[in-house]
Amino acid sequence: MNTLWRKVWADLWVSKSRSLLAVISITMGVFCVGTLFGMIDLQLGKMDAAHQQSQPSHINLILRHDADLALLEPIKALPGVSGVETMTQLTVYFRHPGASDWTLATLIIRPDYARQRFDKSVLQAGHWPTPGTVAIENLSAQSSGLKLGDSIEFKSPMGSQTLQVDGIVRHPFVKPPKFGGQVHFFASTTDALQFGIAANSFRQLLVQIDPPYKLDTTRSIAGQIRNILANQHIPVNAVLFQDPLRHWGRPFLAGVNGVLKLMALSALALASVLILNSISAHLVQQIRQIGVMKALGGGTASIAAIYLCETLLMALLAIVPAIPLGLAAAYFSSCHLLGLFNIDCGGFDYSPRAVVYMIAGGLLVPALAALGPILRSANLTVRVAIADHGLGADFGYSRVDILLERIAARCLPTLYAAAFCNIFRRKLSLLLTQSVLVIAGSTFLVLMSLIASLNLTLDHEMARSQFAIRLSFVADQNEQQVLDIANALPATERVENWQRLAIEMSKEGTALRQKGNLGAQLLALPSVSSLYQPLIESGRWLQAGDAGKRVLVVSSDTAKLNGIKVGDSLEIALGSIRQDWRVIGIYRWLVAGSYAVEPVYAPLETLRAITHVKDMASFSLIQAAIKNRAEEADYLEQLKQRFQDQHILLDVYNTQAKLEQRQFSRNQFNPVLGTLLGLAAMIAAVGGIGVTGALAINVMQRTREIGVLYAIGASSKTVYRLFLLEGLLHGLAAWLLSIPLAYLAAEPIARELGKTMLGIDLDFAFDLNAVFYWLGIVLLLTWIASYWPARKAARLTVRECLQH
Amino acid sequence: MSKIIEFKQVYKDYPQAGTQQTVLYDINLTADAGEFVAIVGPSGNGKSTLLNLLTGIDRPSRGEVIVNGTALQKLANHKLTAWRGLNVGIVFQFFQLLPTLSLLQNTVLPMDFLGKLTKPQRNERAKMLLERVGLAAEMHRLPSQISGGQQQRAAIARALANDPPLIVADEPTGNLDAATSDSVFELFAHLRDQGKTLVMVTHNEVLANAASRKIEIRCGRIHADTSLEPLY
Structure with missing residues (x-):
């Protein structure tokens, strides 16, 4: 082994902690890329394969x-x-x-x-x-x-x-x-x-x-x-x-995969930030050696080559564990998601594309991230490189530093002021660490706002539903019999019977495209209905005067897909009867995915006049004196029993209590939200590693300063507190910065995610509670991240520090 | 005069390549309160180790180090820290002021650690000390905004923050030009006049000869111990 190779290995070995940190940073990034891209490929591939195998x-x-x-x-x-x-x-x-x-x-x-x-x-x-x-x-x-x-x-x-x-x-x-x-x-x-x-x-x-x-x-x-x-x-x-080649659950996963791709790229970008941080710190410690090597005749290129080799060696060490871990995580996560669609995952499988990305990303990104600092350091003159400035060559040279110091001196006790200013000493490192934490925080706040918006949307939908129970029958029932059974219960206040009928819709001879791939269903309700009204986006809802008229309220999805406007005429096929109907309103349809029957609302009186089927009910909306879910469940149970006693079969899919329905509606979005929150947690973990890295490097670089603190009377506890405080200040700063960023980004992102992943237009709500949850999380995260560096700093002896 | 420093048969060994390398041999040394002692000698001969033992930064392998009546080798680490804060002021070659704190805050910091005075009293004392070293106008500036000589003056003010009886300086003028070195040395002389005991490691023969006593360390042993007529 030649001398330069010995130096490469020795540098890595001597600074084991820092090398390990850099390797972990790269491993995390490569792992995320492998997991996320692996998931994208495996899910869609296995999903379509299972679909084709079933001969749909x-x-x-x-x-x-x-x-x-x-x-x-x-x-x-x-x-x-x-x-x-x-x-x-x-x-x-x-x-x-x-x-x-x-x-x-x-x-x-x-x-x-x-x-x-x-x-x-x-x-x-x-x-x-x-x-x-x-x-x-x-x-x-x-x-x-x-x-x-x-x-x-x-x-x-x-x-x-x-x-x-x-x-x-x-x-x-x-x-x-x-x-x-x-x-x-x-x-x-x-x-x-x-x-x-x-x-x-x-x-x-x-x-x-x-x-x-x-x-x-x-x-x-x-x-x-x-x-x-x-x-x-x-x-x-x-x-x-059904498309014979593409699984029906594809739109759902396509939305998830779009976010996965974004997350994978963010993870790689964040990992490169951590790598840049670690490499920069390594080079700061190597500057004197660089000066010596230059004094001995080392050229910029050969010095840069040494540190590039060190970087690539660390990248290689990182890729080795990251590849199997990433592939395994991709396989098991995909199996979990595919399980939701009842798809057998089969034997272990991996995505070759993910392997290529992991190797290429794992080697190229660290090399590119490190290239700037390496070239900068290798270009230093001998005089600059071997100069010793004691403490403080990194603060106080700009107006910002002076301003920060003045603010801290005025507002904070001395130790806190020192901690506050310390986080601004290495501005690039601060910028990088903060960007990681701010991205994690903003992602969390945006996702929480997405959930809050979803809840708000569901609450608005529930507020438009005045009924307590929706009772659906397997086959149409006699209207009077339904009324008699339901009204026999004392809590029943009002019963409204609706009819449903599968329909086909076309416009100017062309069948309409629909979001719901289970087709469309005419929901015919009394034109004076007061128990339900969807959110009308344009036009109007049904009115008393519509009784007997062929008028429709269609979903905004169908309207958008087919360019339908209020006032347009559609051809509706009710069995063998085909007639023109006029669109009077466009409503928002709240449904996750596309595996659903799409409702089209029309007056019951009109349907009965056309079909000549009178006095029948497909389902009933029942208003009742109910205060809570327990009463609701009890009331529904009594209703079910009464109908069962009369041998009337209820359609379990469509029989639901309102409060239960809210939970059900919310639950259908859980897989997507769970996936997104999991990914936000992954980014937060990368952020945590970023803070640990920044602080650990701080401890290494400020060892002599720690010695001075001890020498002038600081206790171990004080030094521990100082570094812990710096970590917490990192968290606090990231928290403050992520709030305006998330506030600005939350609405457009939540609306877009709502459309692409949940398939609905959301009513937006910024989750203020989440701002405080994130404060708790980020402080906990930075406390955990600063604990070991702070502990290490507190355990150094004065002599060790001053000899540094 | 009472004895403030006592080294009794002090040895210091360091492990090196599996064996114990002795860097100080049988040091017996006393100094009275108010003395200004210069320690000289070639590099690597044990001067800094002697200072580390004197300040409690390191412990003797054998023998006793008693400073201001306290046997340092018997104190636990956390007690040593508190003791140092109260009894010793240290001045370093590279000033070692905390870069993110103003001169005033740097001077307040040791008092914060000790916690004996109230906050306004600490501020007042720090201002007074900075005034004494001629930095009243600079007290709100950062170390990076002032010259090396001014930084060393500030470091001296910081060393005096808790009014310690002993000031220890390791090459205090090693990084300063001749004129600035003189002004720093003058400060030390004033401190001596105020009854402080000063121990200074230096390579500067002229400054060493201006102290009241010069101890020369060679090969880990006291080679010469000479009383001098102070120049200042």
């Missing part, structure tokens, strides 16, 4: 009544249709034998599980359902605790029966129970008879069309199928379109 149907029609298999022939014969398959989903009650409470569940019946063609479910354990047995969906098994061999008692309008759980099945499209989905079971066609499903009948139609998949063609074919069904008087509840 392109059109999924959910029927309101049973249909006969004979209906399939004309559908199969439609031009462009390449395959048709049927299945049935129905709502049932289940319980463990002997248990008192019944729970709602979805029962799926497929004609031949072994030969599924579209929307394939996968058997994970046990067997496919046979007569007398059921299989349970994987997420349902996890949430309900049901396992193979358990006996389950089922109840339907046809009576009850006990079946044994004999298989666990992964279904590609179920809503996870933790986000409000219900338990799903799979049964055989033989047992279907006992649930009232006749042989050779079905309630759901899965259709694939000839490739290539095009949404417009698919919509057109779906329209033709609906016509065939309408001719047979079979109404459709919802129509779902």
Whole structure:
């Protein structure tokens, strides 16, 4: 090994703490890049792969009544249709034998599980359902605790029966129970008879069309199928379109990934700040050696090469642990997120792109970050490099320093004044450390404001809902019977019955594009309704005078996607009836993601006049004398029991109490918010390391000063307090700076994040409480970050310090 | 005159390459209150170690160091710190003023550490000391804004902050020009006249000869101990 290489190794070894700090800084940055880019690639790749593997149907029609298999022939014969398959989903009650409470569940019946063609479910354990047995969906098994061999008692309008759980099945499209989905079971066609499903009948139609998949063609074919069904008087509840190559959850993850990319770049930028800090400190300590080397004939290039080698060596040492850690974190985090979509993560996998980024970023960024300070130091003259200035060559030369000292001297006790001014001594380091902490703080405040805005938006939405309970029926019910049952409860104040009907909308002959990919649904309400009104963005809400008129209120998403304005005319297909309707208002739709049926509001009187179906209710809004969630839950339970006693099945997805609904609405945003807060925590951790680095370097660089403090009578406790105080002042300064920055940035960012990640226009609220939470967090963070450097400073002896 | 400094058979060893390297051998030394002692000798012969033992910055390997009636080798570290604050004022070669504090605050700081006076009293005393060293007009300036000689004067004011009986200076004029060195030395002489005991390590023979006593250290031993007629 030549002498220069020996020096490179010796420099790193002699300053172990500082080298370690630099290595940790690079490791953190590379780890973040690997994790975040790895997550982006793995999530989308695995998501689409799982989706394609399930052979998704392109059109999924959910029927309101049973249909006969004979209906399939004309559908199969439609031009462009390449395959048709049927299945049935129905709502049932289940319980463990002997248990008192019944729970709602979805029962799926497929004609031949072994030969599924579209929307394939996968058997994970046990067997496919046979007569007398059921299989349970994987997420349902996890949430309900049901396992193979358990006996389950089922109840339907046809009576009850006990079946044994004999298989666990992964279904590609179920809503996870933790986000409000219900338990799903799979049964055989033989047992279907006992649930009232006749042989050779079905309630759901899965259709694939000839490739290539095009949404417009698919919509057109779906329209033709609906016509065939309408001719047979079979109404459709919802129509779902699926891109065969892209998973339906992609828009959600695309939003998350946009933020992940931003975070990855921020993490790398922050890490390079830390590296710059460490390298600068290293070079400050090496200046005398640089002078000596120059005096001995060392050229600028060869001196710069030594320190560049040291930097690259540290980068290499950092990359070695960062790559496996980053890849592992990317894999496990992706698996966690994919689990929300019921996607099996499979064996360990990694993103080659993330590996390339980690290696390139891990080597290039530190080298580039260090290049400036290295060249500056290598260019110093011998005289400057070997000069010894004692203490204080770094403060008091600018007007700012003098001003700061005057302010501190006037307002603070001497020790506090020293701590205050000390943080301004190395301004580049201060700037870098502060930028890390300020970015972390602003990110936190922006995210908290995003959450506050979401809560405010939901509160406003709740304020527009005057009902306590929304009671939804599996099949339309007699209006009077519903009124009688609901009014029998003393707390009931008012009942309003609504009807719903799946519709197709087009404008000037072109089917409308919609945000909700489960299709559109006409929600017909009394034109004098006072129990609900969405936020109207333009035009107006329904009025008494609209009764009998073909007028609509559509979502702003649909309006934007299709260029619809108030006053425009839309063609609405209600079964086989196609008529022109006028848009009178545009409302804001609050829904996360796009896996939803989009409501279109219209007067109930008009719908009844068109369909000639009178006195029926699809769901009811009930106003009641309820004060809190406990009373609400109790009231809802009583209602459910009364309807159950009358053998009226409630649709669990859409039956919700208002306060519970608020929580449910809030919960659907939890995965996104959790991810964002996790990333903010990651940035805060990088900030913490930044402060530790800055202070640790301070201790190293100010060792002699610590000795002087001891020599003039300072105790260890005083020195400890001084450095701790400096750390806390860093935190306090970052806190103060992040408030105006976050205040200015929060509204545009929260609104943009609301649109891209949550899919809604938020009512903005700046979270003032979060300002104080962040104060607590940043002080704790900087206290933790300054603890070790302060402790180290307090443990130095006077002799060690003065010899430094 | 009472004895303020007593070194009794003091040895100081440092570990070096697995063995103990002795840097001070059998030092026996006393100094009376009010003496102005200059310590001279070649570099690396133990002068600074002697000062470190005198100020409690280091401990003897063997023997006793008694300063102002206190046996330093027996004191715990935290007690030594408090003792030093009260009994010794240290003046360094490179002044070592805290760069972020004004001269006034630098002078107040040792009093803050000791905590004996009230805040206004500390300020008053610091102003008085800075006035005494001729820096009344500069007291609100930062160390970086004044000359080296002024910084050393401020360092002397700081050393006097807690009115210690003993002032120890390590090469106080080593970084100053001749004229400035003279003015600093004059200050020391005034301090001696006020009854302070001064111990100064210096390479400057002229200044050393201006003290009341000159001790020469060579190879870790007292080579010569000479009483002088003070010049100032």
